[in-house]
Amino acid sequence: MNPLPVLVGKAVRVASRLRGGGSAFPGLVVERLDPRFMGRALSTVPHGVVVVSGTNGKTTTTKMVVELLEGQGLTVFTNRTGSNFTRGVAAALLGEVDWRGRLKADVAVLELDEAHAVHFVKLVPPRYSLLLNVLRDQLDRFGEIDATTRLLERIALATTGTVVLNREDPRVAGLASSITTAEVAYFGLDASLRSTFPNDDELRGEAGTAPASALPADVVLRSVDGNSAEFEVDGTTTRTDLRLRGVYNIFNAAAALAAARAVLGRSADTSRLFASLAAVEPAFGRGESLVVDGQALELVLVKNPSGFRLGLKSFDPAGCATMIAINDNYADGRDMSWLWDVDFDSLGLGGVDVVSGVRAYDMALRLKYDDVRVGAVEPDIVDALKQFIRGSEGRPKRIFCTYTAMLAVRRELSKITKVEVVS
Amino acid sequence: MSDAPSASALTEAPADPAKGSLRILQLYPREMNIYGDYGNVLVLKQRLAWRGYGAEILEHNAGDPFPDDVDLVIGGGGQDSGQIVIQDDLQAIAPTLRRLAEDGTPMLLICGLYQLFGNVFRTHDGTEIPGIGVLDLETRGGAERLIGNVVATSEEFGEIHGYENHSGQTYLGDGLKPLATVIKGAGNNAEEKHEGARYKNIVASYLHGSLLPKNPAIADFLLRTAAERKFGEFQDDGVDDTLAELARQHAGARPR
Numbered sequence: 001m002n003p004l005p006v007l008v009g010k011a012v013r014v015a016s017r018l019r020g021g022g023s024a025f026p027g028l029v030v031e032r033l034d035p036r037f038m039g040r041a042l043s044t045v046p047h048g049v050v051v052v053s054g055t056n057g058k059t060t061t062t063k064m065v066v067e068l069l070e071g072q073g074l075t076v077f078t079n080r081t082g083s084n085f086t087r088g089v090a091a092a093l094l095g096e097v098d099w100r101g102r103l104k105a106d107v108a109v110l111e112l113d114e115a116h117a118v119h120f121v122k123l124v125p126p127r128y129s130l131l132l133n134v135l136r137d138q139l140d141r142f143g144e145i146d147a148t149t150r151l152l153e154r155i156a157l158a159t160t161g162t163v164v165l166n167r168e169d170p171r172v173a174g175l176a177s178s179i180t181t182a183e184v185a186y187f188g189l190d191a192s193l194r195s196t197f198p199n200d201d202e203l204r205g206e207a208g209t210a211p212a213s214a215l216p217a218d219v220v221l222r223s224v225d226g227n228s229a230e231f232e233v234d235g236t237t238t239r240t241d242l243r244l245r246g247v248y249n250i251f252n253a254a255a256a257l258a259a260a261r262a263v264l265g266r267s268a269d270t271s272r273l274f275a276s277l278a279a280v281e282p283a284f285g286r287g288e289s290l291v292v293d294g295q296a297l298e299l300v301l302v303k304n305p306s307g308f309r310l311g312l313k314s315f316d317p318a319g320c321a322t323m324i325a326i327n328d329n330y331a332d333g334r335d336m337s338w339l340w341d342v343d344f345d346s347l348g349l350g351g352v353d354v355v356s357g358v359r360a361y362d363m364a365l366r367l368k369y370d371d372v373r374v375g376a377v378e379p380d381i382v383d384a385l386k387q388f389i390r391g392s393e394g395r396p397k398r399i400f401c402t403y404t405a406m407l408a409v410r411r412e413l414s415k416i417t418k419v420e421v422v423s
Numbered sequence: 424m425s426d427a428p429s430a431s432a433l434t435e436a437p438a439d440p441a442k443g444s445l446r447i448l449q450l451y452p453r454e455m456n457i458y459g460d461y462g463n464v465l466v467l468k469q470r471l472a473w474r475g476y477g478a479e480i481l482e483h484n485a486g487d488p489f490p491d492d493v494d495l496v497i498g499g500g501g502q503d504s505g506q507i508v509i510q511d512d513l514q515a516i517a518p519t520l521r522r523l524a525e526d527g528t529p530m531l532l533i534c535g536l537y538q539l540f541g542n543v544f545r546t547h548d549g550t551e552i553p554g555i556g557v558l559d560l561e562t563r564g565g566a567e568r569l570i571g572n573v574v575a576t577s578e579e580f581g582e583i584h585g586y587e588n589h590s591g592q593t594y595l596g597d598g599l600k601p602l603a604t605v606i607k608g609a610g611n612n613a614e615e616k617h618e619g620a621r622y623k624n625i626v627a628s629y630l631h632g633s634l635l636p637k638n639p640a641i642a643d644f645l646l647r648t649a650a651e652r653k654f655g656e657f658q659d660d661g662v663d664d665t666l667a668e669l670a671r672q673h674a675g676a677r678p679r
Binding site for chain 1: 457458459460461462465466469502503504571572586588631633636637666667669670672673674677
């Protein structure tokens with residue numbers, strides 16, 4: 001084996017870090033010099049590779065799986081920088097491998113965007129995959145929800161050990177019928193919680209939710225009460241307090257538990273799994289809480305209708321100042337019609353203080369049709385944020401924002417409070 | 424797909440319809456709703472309410488009896504799988520839809536149902552899916568999707584702003600007028616720079632979901648036509664469309 005590509009890649013990584021540049025570029029360099037680098041580095045990991053994919057919740061769920069496995073004493077490799085493309089994985093690997101390209105980890109847990117995951121699994125068949133959901137999102141990239149389902153199917157078919165599926169999402173649960181070689185495990189919800197998580201068919205349907213699934217689930221989320229939740233594992237129900245906020249994150253915890261149990265098998269220490277879960281902090285922009293002027297400021301990332309709905313449902317607007325920032329860059333999705341699949345009635349009482357982003361007027365128009373009062377519309381995020389903070393003195397604050405709007409909000413907030421800025 | 428029994432549901436009782444109420448029928452909201460099509464219904468309902476009219480929102484899903492006294496019909500886009508599910512039912516109600524269309528009932532048909540109101544859809548692999556022939560047009564499945572922001576212009580409605588995402592390429596028959604001429608984007612197909620179709624009181628378009636919010640002129644054409652047919656007049660004190668105008672300006676400045 002020629003160690004040169006690895007060394008060149010590492011050098012590029014150091015150089016681009018010093019320059020403060022993009023995190024995936026070194027990955028591109030090593031991919032070009034040595035296309036088999038990634039597969040070789042990952043093939044030696046004793047517990048194999050876990051791929052996490054789906055429309056919503058990848059980042060938080062991946063973080064949870066990593067911390068659950070670390071809590072069991074495993075050394076875990078992951079693509080922590082949030083670069084969920086193949087190239088990002090290669091870049092993250094460069095930081096961790098020795099000069100011969102060997103990775104010192106017991107298991108790799110990787111968050112992969114649906115389309116890139118298909119490319120990745122051709123290079124590196126995962127031992128485990130965790131498939132969360134298929135919801136309308138970025139249809140301008142993938143075309144149709146059913147096309148996205150087929151992408152997840154290819155991940156499932158490439159998996160050699162266990163595929164962990166969301167029992168409550170009919171498109172995801174339906175993948176089980178085409179899986180022949182791998183084992184299948186499910187995570188699920190108590191029937192009483194099902195209406196909180198509409199699947200895509202139920203998003204617009206007025207008929208209510210489909211009957212509860214009869215599929216046996218390895219982990220079931222039984223109840224949620226604020227930040228406390230009950231999970232059923234092996235017939236035993238355990239209550240635990242969580243630092244994660246938002247019901248959707250807590251359902252992702254059930255997914256992460258099921259995936260960790262698949263990796264650990266009989267060696268799983270269940271009480272330690274719950275101890276690790278209780279300590280997980282929210283990931284970047286996923287219900288993080290910052291402090292501005294002595295008041296909590298929450299950032300809620302919204303990318304698609306179901307995520308926005310769950311975000312609105314998870315955080316009580318009473319007494320809270322609200323800002324919404326909607327951009328339409330490639331990473332946000334260019335099509336604005338998704339805003340019309342979200343109900344904003346819950347904001348009707350307090351209104352929205354400031355609406356911002358490139359598509360501020362699309363958002364303001366949407367709110368007008370739900371009779372939600374809007375204080376100000378300011379497309380420039382820097383100006384909008386100043387106006388918002390000035391106008392909401394003494395009140396806790398909440399900002400719903402799309403991905404690139406969140407980057408801009410964080411950059412600006414970092415000037416006045418402690419924020420981790422991710423480039 | 425849901426197997427739940429379906430009924431033509433009355434989801435919205437008329438809210439103090441001082442001036443009367445319009446019956447708006449949504450075609451296949453369960454299957455054909457992919458890109459925020461509900462937004463079009465909401466816009467019609469609210470623009471009626473702001474003027475003191477009521478709206479009864481009716482739904483027709485596969486297997487439902489077709490409701491009586493429909494004043495306005497609205498149909499959205501779906502996935503290929505959704506189009507297969509509604510196929511038989513659409514053929515069954517086709518005579519009624521044809522009669523309503525010829526009679527001058529206003530209709531808004533977006534994307535998938537726009538295609539199926541035509542003569543035929545020839546898919547990429549050569550399969551022919553029959554349409555219901557209300558509009559003299561045919562659609563051919565293409566290898567690539569036409570995706571992105573669209574600005575088009577029509578004498579009747581002015582500039583039309585929207586977003587397209589379709590693989591079918593639609594060609595109009597000689598007698599059928601397009602809705603608009605494309606300034607930015609593709610529209611019906613990759614060659615002709617035409618967008619949508621305009622026939623009797625039907626507006627058909629590839630600009631999905633959020634067509635009506637940013638194009639209030641089309642919304643008001645549909646409402647005015649329906650109200651005049653039913654009540655003989657449309658009492659219009661006007662609606663403040665400042666936000667829609669600003670949203671149009673900002674959308675028009677975005678890249679394809």
